[in-house]
Amino acid sequence: MALDPHVFMSALEKRAGFTDEDKAVLNSYADWGSEIASQMADHFYAYLGRDTEMNTILHTGEGRIHRLHETFTQWFHEMFTGIDDWGPAYADRRWKIGLVHVRIGIGPQHVVPAMATVIHEVGKRLQIEGKSESLKDALSRICMIDLAFIEQAYVEVSSEAVLRETGWTEGLFRRLITTGARSM
Numbered sequence: 001m002a003l004d005p006h007v008f009m010s011a012l013e014k015r016a017g018f019t020d021e022d023k024a025v026l027n028s029y030a031d032w033g034s035e036i037a038s039q040m041a042d043h044f045y046a047y048l049g050r051d052t053e054m055n056t057i058l059h060t061g062e063g064r065i066h067r068l069h070e071t072f073t074q075w076f077h078e079m080f081t082g083i084d085d086w087g088p089a090y091a092d093r094r095w096k097i098g099l100v101h102v103r104i105g106i107g108p109q110h111v112v113p114a115m116a117t118v119i120h121e122v123g124k125r126l127q128i129e130g131k132s133e134s135l136k137d138a139l140s141r142i143c144m145i146d147l148a149f150i151e152q153a154y155v156e157v158s159s160e161a162v163l164r165e166t167g168w169t170e171g172l173f174r175r176l177i178t179t180g181a182r183s184m
């Protein structure tokens, strides 16, 4: 795969303005993140369940919704711990999450509003509990980084598949996309 998750993580940290201060704030709220993670998962899957298409995906296969609840809870908590201080293990994990969604065929149109729901729900919780703006900002930034991983996975997997199947060069592929976009 052309994308190096570690390099991508560093680029996104700079792009999103995710700082050492943000990391320290998140770390200091790791227990709180763990406490509310399961409730956030409930909100998340209730939201997805209101969409007929998403609801079908959620209930395909045995034990999927249960498994999802667990993986979401863990994902949510990892935003606070950074796994290895937002290092290589964090980047690899986020990249893998992106690949899982591409494999299942969940498009960006579903993932973006889903992440907005996470930010909205956690924002409501922060307000009720009177938590600081700095925590809200740090969480928004890391959510955007995680979202970028999932979104980028679609692009990387699709281009890689086309290049492998056709033997085209990357330059030719890019030109075709530009021409195609102009004609739409």
Ligand code: HEM
Pocket: 048, 054, 055, 057, 058, 061, 064, 067, 068, 071, 072, 075, 096, 097, 100, 101, 104, 106, 110, 111, 114, 115, 118, 146
């Ligand atoms: C904010 C966006 C999202 C996050 C953070 C997220 C998080 C995750 C995580 C952590 C996993 C486990 C990946 C693994 O096995 O390594 C996962 C898998 C999965 N997600 Fe998402 N997800 C998001 C959006 C969605 C949406 C919109 C759907 C649509 C229904 C969805 C459906 C699934 C499914 C079906 C699986 C595989 C479950 C299984 O059978 O094991 N996710 N997701």
